[in-house]
Amino acid sequence: MGSATETFYDVIRRQGITRRSFVKFCNLTAASLGLGPVAATQMARALETKPRIPVIWMHGLECTCCSESFIRSAHPLAKDVILSMISLDYDDTLMAAAGHQAEAILQETREKYKGGYILAVEGNPPLNEDGMYCIDGGRPFVEKLKEMAGDAMAVIAWGACASWGCVQAAKPNPTQAVPIDKVIRDKPIIKVPGCPPIAEVMTGVISYILTFGKMPELDRQGRPKMFYSQRIHDKCYRRPHFDAGQFVESWDDESARKGYCLYKVGCKGPTTYNACSTVRWNGGVSFPIQSGHGCIGCSEDGFWDKGSFYDRLTTIRQFGVEATADQIGLLATGAVIGGVAVHTAATAVKRLTSKHDPHRRNDQQ
Amino acid sequence: MAHDAKMLTGVMDATDDVIVAGPSIYVYEAPVRLWHWGNALCITILAVTGYFIGSPPPTMPGEASDSFLFGYIRFAHFAAGQVLAVAFLARILWAFWGNKYSRQIFYIPVWEKTWWKGIIREARWYLFLEKEPYKYIGHNPLAHTAMFAMFTLFNLGMIITGFALYSEGTGRDSWQAKAFGWVFDIWPNSQDIHTLHHLGMWVIVIFAIIHIYAAVREDIMSRQTMISTMISGERQFRDEREG
Numbered sequence: 001m002g003s004a005t006e007t008f009y010d011v012i013r014r015q016g017i018t019r020r021s022f023v024k025f026c027n028l029t030a031a032s033l034g035l036g037p038v039a040a041t042q043m044a045r046a047l048e049t050k051p052r053i054p055v056i057w058m059h060g061l062e063c064t065c066c067s068e069s070f071i072r073s074a075h076p077l078a079k080d081v082i083l084s085m086i087s088l089d090y091d092d093t094l095m096a097a098a099g100h101q102a103e104a105i106l107q108e109t110r111e112k113y114k115g116g117y118i119l120a121v122e123g124n125p126p127l128n129e130d131g132m133y134c135i136d137g138g139r140p141f142v143e144k145l146k147e148m149a150g151d152a153m154a155v156i157a158w159g160a161c162a163s164w165g166c167v168q169a170a171k172p173n174p175t176q177a178v179p180i181d182k183v184i185r186d187k188p189i190i191k192v193p194g195c196p197p198i199a200e201v202m203t204g205v206i207s208y209i210l211t212f213g214k215m216p217e218l219d220r221q222g223r224p225k226m227f228y229s230q231r232i233h234d235k236c237y238r239r240p241h242f243d244a245g246q247f248v249e250s251w252d253d254e255s256a257r258k259g260y261c262l263y264k265v266g267c268k269g270p271t272t273y274n275a276c277s278t279v280r281w282n283g284g285v286s287f288p289i290q291s292g293h294g295c296i297g298c299s300e301d302g303f304w305d306k307g308s309f310y311d312r313l314t315t316i317r318q319f320g321v322e323a324t325a326d327q328i329g330l331l332a333t334g335a336v337i338g339g340v341a342v343h344t345a346a347t348a349v350k351r352l353t354s355k356h357d358p359h360r361r362n363d364q365q
Numbered sequence: 366m367a368h369d370a371k372m373l374t375g376v377m378d379a380t381d382d383v384i385v386a387g388p389s390i391y392v393y394e395a396p397v398r399l400w401h402w403g404n405a406l407c408i409t410i411l412a413v414t415g416y417f418i419g420s421p422p423p424t425m426p427g428e429a430s431d432s433f434l435f436g437y438i439r440f441a442h443f444a445a446g447q448v449l450a451v452a453f454l455a456r457i458l459w460a461f462w463g464n465k466y467s468r469q470i471f472y473i474p475v476w477e478k479t480w481w482k483g484i485i486r487e488a489r490w491y492l493f494l495e496k497e498p499y500k501y502i503g504h505n506p507l508a509h510t511a512m513f514a515m516f517t518l519f520n521l522g523m524i525i526t527g528f529a530l531y532s533e534g535t536g537r538d539s540w541q542a543k544a545f546g547w548v549f550d551i552w553p554n555s556q557d558i559h560t561l562h563h564l565g566m567w568v569i570v571i572f573a574i575i576h577i578y579a580a581v582r583e584d585i586m587s588r589q590t591m592i593s594t595m596i597s598g599e600r601q602f603r604d605e606r607e608g
Contacts (some may be wrong), residue, residue, distance in 0.1 A: 164553075219537060220546055221553055229537045245425040245434030255424050264421055270533070271555045301553035313419050314560045325560055326419065329567025336571045340578045343491075347582060350493055 008210070009048040022047075029207045032200055032279065034226050039211075046211040053210055054109055054117040056148055057091035060141045061134050061168045061177050062123025066159040067093055069196035072282070073203045086206060089117070103137050110151050118209065119152035121145065121162045125183055126175035133175035142183060149184040154215060156190045156205065157181070160298055163193035170304035181222070188215055191222040195298035200279050201227045223273065232269035232295045235277040238262070256292065266310040267294030274299040390502055392466050393598040400456045401595060404516075407449040408569060414442035415566045443531060450524045466503040470512040480506050498587050500602055508579070515572050519565070526562045530555065
């Protein structure tokens, strides 16, 4: 898939893309990263002069939705950008090579670009039974992952699987699937969660690394701040209905038709950090809330295990039965009120009977 | 009550025997009482608004621009929460200036035998196994433990989770996020923090029920004043016997 010494600009010019389109792309990407016009020039220069970064894209336990999202990046140069900006040396779902040929590329890249390639991981490794639940090229995926991570410059964790574990790590997690930062401990990891992440966010992260030659600024949980520092809720166009107290109560009510806030039907926007409400999906066409469904919080840790997607109050399983905080609280409050009532009655009985006790020491006036 | 000094000898507090004179003892200084009642008001507002934040009231009619109901509910919650937090800090400061009873809620003397004995005796009193309770100037050991658990530990937990949740709105660069962002290291998905904070509300509701019941009951049943002490700060004793 091309030599890594070629620049991105060389490749797209060869493919017949005009310089005008190229500059447009730089401006759009710089804007989506929240950077100023100067950054667009920097980006153009970097893409013209820097050799393309070799990228190894590995697949563990996953559904390929991250790849599906990635190849649908809506920028004008979509396929060219993605496949030209980086030197995608290995991606078993996209590459033509297969079998031993494909495996050879892994070893070649690891040796030729030691410490200089980016390892992009889609999916995660299961650890149970020595990793036998995910065999890739005749070996447990976890072994291959550790091996390739050992010589990488940096690691990108694509999607909820690689970042948090996602559905295969949801309770009871029979295969013991774990996020990749549980097995890769000595390399910087950029988490780009989402199920899948937004295409523009994925290309944005790669553009940033290529342009500036460094990792984007990460938040406390290892996510790029530029895309994950605000909640869906903070930029939601239905937010005025939330503040006004106008909520959808059920899916077929008048409020749903009027496009009110989906908070009461379980929207996880207030606890979900992602760029959906600003970047949106499919080329900025829409995002779940705009389509009338609450956010399910797919870019958050363990989102499968946080109760129903359609309840505001999360159900708690620790008490044996599934109940919300309010159900548990009301039950406990009722029990305590009952206890207090019984205690009051007992106190009253004791006091009345002790009045007749001739040996009573208490001499209250 | 016309007590003389002799009547009040041998009154016990949580730590040792002290001999006091006079008809009543000034226990809870003004800042402590102000904090107590301010705290009670804040907690009431926080519990009511907190319940509505979890289960919002029915949908408002009209345009979104016509009302700001949920905004006001959240505002009241955040305002009361910050007042509660500042009052808690002020209360800690007062422990350095105030009398020995102002320090009581911030620690429990687990190293003292008398305190353990006091707990057992108070527990027996509530189980109707004791004829009468001891007299205490400050909190009795059982109450003392409850106050420490609720007003120091639990209150702090609610303040920390509360500010962590508040930082989600103020943004990642805010001082709230810098000071309380570590909470997200423990619970990366803030939905969990919402759930715990909400469960915490019910713990406080339950505590309030027991707290009020115990105060009223002791006011009637014990050998000393309770409710009037919470208002005036003065503790009066109803008999002159020791213990």
